[in-house]
Amino acid sequence: MSIFNKISKSFKTVGRNISHESQRRKDLAYIKESILERFDIRQLRNCCRYYKIGEPDPTKFNWGTGNTNKVRLTKAHWIKHVQRNVSLDNIKDYAKKQRINISDIVREEEDLAGERAAILSGAPVEPAEPSGPDDPFLQSVMAAINEFEPARAYSEEAHYQLELNGWLKSEFPSADIEVQTGYTRPDIVIDRVAIEIKGPTRARDLNTILDKCYRYLQNYDHLIIVLFDVNVKADRYAEWLDSIKTHFPDVPVIRKDV
Secondary structure, eight states: OOHHHHHHHHHHHHHHHHHHHHHHHHHHHHHHHHHHTTSOHHHHHHHHHHTTOOOOOOEEEETTTTEEEEOOOOHHHHHHHHHHHSOHHHHHHHHHHTTOOOHHHHHHHHHHHHHHHHHHHTOOOOOOOOOSTTOHHHHHHHHHHHHOOOSSOOSSHHHHHHHHHHHHHTTOTTOEEOOOBSBOOOSEEETTEEEEEESSBOHHHHTTHHHHHHHHTTTOSEEEEEEESBOOOHHHHHHHHHHHHHHOTTOOEEEEOO
16 A cells, blocks of 8 residues: 555544544534423423532623623523533433433434444444334334224223233234233233223323333333323313323323223
């Protein structure tokens, strides 16, 4: 190899390393922001207090007038402040303390790291199989549940479980009702998908679901919530559903009013 080729190869390697480091920083910022978007403003404020980083600067310099103006702090200000001053590991740890599910973001972080490492080594990057809400297997299970209609309204949840499980078994032979032994388990499991059933559904039945989302997603790739015969005030149900979407945006809720 000529000296020119050696120098050229060296420059390419250095350039690739610099590009990789730049992209790694962008990935880090993206992952941090993705997690922090799931915090509400109260949680962001408490995070700042917890890690003793103060508050965002409530002023902004106006280049047109040369004056410094006071601004109203928004969620975006708090996110940027935490993003700049708290490490990713600490942000993850605080999300865990707040019971905010970030398992899908952690998987995305791992996928990005794998892609960057492959690019750096010059190896081809294989496209990852979808594992988020677009996972074809999850979509097929949801489609089957959406097609299901119970024979009638039941007064006990177990009847909804048995009937839905029987319906799902025709398409997914591995579908099975989990035995409840001490520590609660999902009602139905199909491979890597957990299904939590409530019915008839009252306000008190909704109260336990957030905690179950957090626990079940530690052991399963996906969770589907199925609610039968919902008898909950509209504003209370909307508040609960908004909480699910905020904390567990990848957990679908299928409602079936019998």
